[in-house]
Amino acid sequence: MSVLVFVEQSEGEIKKSSREAVSYGAAMNAGDTIAVVLGPAQEDQLKSLGGNGATKVLHASDDSLEQGIIRAYASAISQAMESSGASTLVMAESSLGSPVAARVAIKTGASLVSNVVELPDTSNGFSVKRSIYTGKAFANVSLSGDKQVLTLKKGAVALQEDGSDASVEALNVTLGDADLGAKITSQEKATGQVLLPEADIVVSAGRGLKGPENWGMVEDLAKELGAATGCSKPVSDMDWRPHHEHVGQTGIKVAPTLYIAIGISGAIQHLAGVNQSKYIVVINKDPEAPFFKAADYGIVGDAFDVVPKLTEAIKAAN
Amino acid sequence: MKILVCITHVPDTTSKIAFTNGNTEFDKAGVQFVIGPYDDYALARAVELKEQHGGSITVLNVGEAETEPTLRKALAIGADEAVRVNADPKDSFFVASEIANVAKDGGYDLILMGRESIDFNGGMVHGMVGEMLGLPALSPVMKLDIEGTTAKMAREIEGGKEYLEVELPLVAGCQEPIAEWKIPNMRGIMMARQKPLKVVEPSSSETKANTTAYELPPEKGDVKMIDADDVDELVKLLKEEAKVI
Ligand SMILES: Cc1cc2nc3c(=O)[nH]c(=O)nc-3n(C[C@H](O)[C@H](O)[C@H](O)COP(=O)(O)OP(=O)(O)OC[C@H]3O[C@@H](n4cnc5c(N)ncnc54)[C@H](O)[C@@H]3O)c2cc1C
Numbered sequence: 113m114s115v116l117v118f119v120e121q122s123e124g125e126i127k128k129s130s131r132e133a134v135s136y137g138a139a140m141n142a143g144d145t146i147a148v149v150l151g152p153a154q155e156d157q158l159k160s161l162g163g164n165g166a167t168k169v170l171h172a173s174d175d176s177l178e179q180g181i182i183r184a185y186a187s188a189i190s191q192a193m194e195s196s197g198a199s200t201l202v203m204a205e206s207s208l209g210s211p212v213a214a215r216v217a218i219k220t221g222a223s224l225v226s227n228v229v230e231l232p233d234t235s236n237g238f239s240v241k242r243s244i245y246t247g248k249a250f251a252n253v254s255l256s257g258d259k260q261v262l263t264l265k266k267g268a269v270a271l272q273e274d275g276s277d278a279s280v281e282a283l284n285v286t287l288g289d290a291d292l293g294a295k296i297t298s299q300e301k302a303t304g305q306v307l308l309p310e311a312d313i314v315v316s317a318g319r320g321l322k323g324p325e326n327w328g329m330v331e332d333l334a335k336e337l338g339a340a341t342g343c344s345k346p347v348s349d350m351d352w353r354p355h356h357e358h359v360g361q362t363g364i365k366v367a368p369t370l371y372i373a374i375g376i377s378g379a380i381q382h383l384a385g386v387n388q389s390k391y392i393v394v395i396n397k398d399p400e401a402p403f404f405k406a407a408d409y410g411i412v413g414d415a416f417d418v419v420p421k422l423t424e425a426i427k428a429a430n
Numbered sequence: 431m432k433i434l435v436c437i438t439h440v441p442d443t444t445s446k447i448a449f450t451n452g453n454t455e456f457d458k459a460g461v462q463f464v465i466g467p468y469d470d471y472a473l474a475r476a477v478e479l480k481e482q483h484g485g486s487i488t489v490l491n492v493g494e495a496e497t498e499p500t501l502r503k504a505l506a507i508g509a510d511e512a513v514r515v516n517a518d519p520k521d522s523f524f525v526a527s528e529i530a531n532v533a534k535d536g537g538y539d540l541i542l543m544g545r546e547s548i549d550f551n552g553g554m555v556h557g558m559v560g561e562m563l564g565l566p567a568l569s570p571v572m573k574l575d576i577e578g579t580t581a582k583m584a585r586e587i588e589g590g591k592e593y594l595e596v597e598l599p600l601v602a603g604c605q606e607p608i609a610e611w612k613i614p615n616m617r618g619i620m621m622a623r624q625k626p627l628k629v630v631e632p633s634s635s636e637t638k639a640n641t642t643a644y645e646l647p648p649e650k651g652d653v654k655m656i657d658a659d660d661v662d663e664l665v666k667l668l669k670e671e672a673k674v675i
């Protein structure tokens with residue numbers, strides 16, 4: 113028995129969420145934990161997955177896998193699952209991982225469950241807890257058959273990191289024309305920034321900030337904390353901030369250890385995207401703002417006064 | 431152009447979520463059901479594409495009789511016909527199999543879905559249907575234009591977007607700002623009553639992921655309020671109590 117973990121990179125480095133997925137695979141304690149990486153990658157990055165719990169790393173370096181083409185990735189991962197004999201495939205949720213998971217499940221006849229928040233219970237069959245209703249509830253799901261594909265929410269298991277190395281083996285995959293049928297013509301991507309779904313700390317702001325010109329203080333605070341920046345829906349609707357920063361039921365669902373909400377009222381659709389945060393700080397000038405009910409710490413005050421002071425205080429304390 | 435739009439029948443985004451029957455069933459009491467917000471984007475874009483290119487729109491739901499008002503609403507917004515697969519949508523594999531079964535002989539150029547249902551938030555049905563039918567499936571799609579037999583799309587990725595060109599037919603999971611939600615007008619509502627709504631029985635009953643119990647998250651503790659003039663106190667709490675910075 114073994115667990116296969118699909119690992120992604122961003123800007124030439126293994127994504128933290130993928131390292132967490134490897135730790136999840138190892139914590140399942142179901143034989144070998146085999147990481148699979150597709151496309152060009154640095155040898156030291158591949159080896160370092162050993163520190164997260166991988167016993168072995170499979171690497172398909174084909175140039176046609178340089179771009180994340182979903183069908184090509186799904187074929188490659190299915191082939192890795194078959195050749196390695198793994199019964200479980202695990203990966204972090206992402207814009208590439210999730211659609212790949214769906215296709216691999218059908219290709220291999222595996223049961224599929226997304227939004228997994230905990231390790232499975234394999235004492236009697238295979239059951240696992242997943243988040244539903246946008247984090248407002250959980251379901252325990254029992255999977256049939258002898259193969260499973262799981263996509264994980266951030267924080268499903270603690271990241272393991274012990275600095276050891278794993279051995280790397282080449283993986284040969286065969287891709288057909290249909291696998292490469294979708295042409296990615298270009299990508300627009302913020303570089304050198306903490307990605308919102310991966311971030312441990314998120315500083316998010318809403319319509320209370322009055323206009324895009326006032327985001328400097330939000331970015332300053334985020335920078336001081338090594339945080340990603342987020343926003344409410346109206347803010348991205350009005351193009352004050354890019355769409356990929358929009359947090360909530362119809363945007364990105366985040367699960368940081370700390371979420372700081374500035375000038376956001378706390379509408380139920382916004383809360384649905386942040387309810388998996390460990391701690392929430394709310395800064396709002398209205399003491400009646402509904403967000404305070406979902407917060408751990410709150411400050412009633414004017415953001416234009418409180419936020420710069422907070423940034424200074426953190427700077428002083430560090 | 432023939433478009434199939436798959437819609438869910440889900441609790442309104444403001445609904446309070448609760449369970450009954452020893453936490454084995456969703457409590458529908460007092461809950462208002464709507465077209466899934468992402469499915470609403472898919473439908474709105476379908477209506478716009480039909481205006482540009484001609485053709486027809488079929489809306490499809492896998493659900494029991496209670497979902498018919500939701501299908502009627504989709505007809506009022508601009509779909510031409512509706513199909514309901516008469517079954518409780520137990521898991522994503524079951525739903526995807528039924529959608530693929532309806533779609534396989536339908537000759538659809540586009541199968542539009544939402545990026546995810548907001549009840550079970552799987553975000554998986556489009557990919558599964560794509561694989562079952564041997565078609566590309568892209569999600570979340572923020573922009574979709576058709577030029578000849580090519581779809582030009584923007585798909586959201588972490589920290590940005592990617593632009594793609596894919597040959598039809600294909601499956602797409604939609605999200606804003608692909609189109610603006612459309613509200614049915616009086617004429618649409620009147621016309622919807624005459625439009626066909628076909629009920630078909632499911633082709634199989636196989637499921638792969640069965641929910642055994644539901645649970646609610648633990649209640650949140652009380653908020654600790656800090657004076658606006660004492661941000662140092664907040665920093666101290668975050669460092670020493672929460673240990674998050
Ligand atoms: C189907 C549906 C889906 C939706 N999905 C989402 C979603 O995914 N994400 C999302 O965010 N919204 C979503 N919404 C919208 C949501 O209902 C709210 O309208 C939105 O979250 C409000 O954004 P806001 O808090 O920035 O603005 P507002 O509600 O206008 O709140 C602004 C807040 O700023 C405070 N404020 C003003 N000035 C200051 C100041 N100087 N200092 C400090 N505080 C100040 C005010 O007291 C107020 O609380 C959705 C709505 C619908 C119907």
Ligand SMILES: Nc1ncnc2c1ncn2[C@@H]1O[C@H](COP(=O)(O)O)[C@@H](O)[C@H]1O
Nearest residue numbers: 436492519543544546547552553554555
């Ligand atoms: N019961 C259903 N009937 C019709 N379409 C559905 C159903 N469930 C899911 N879908 C479609 O699949 C998309 C993704 O759903 P999910 O994978 O459940 O998040 C939804 O936005 C719908 O377009």
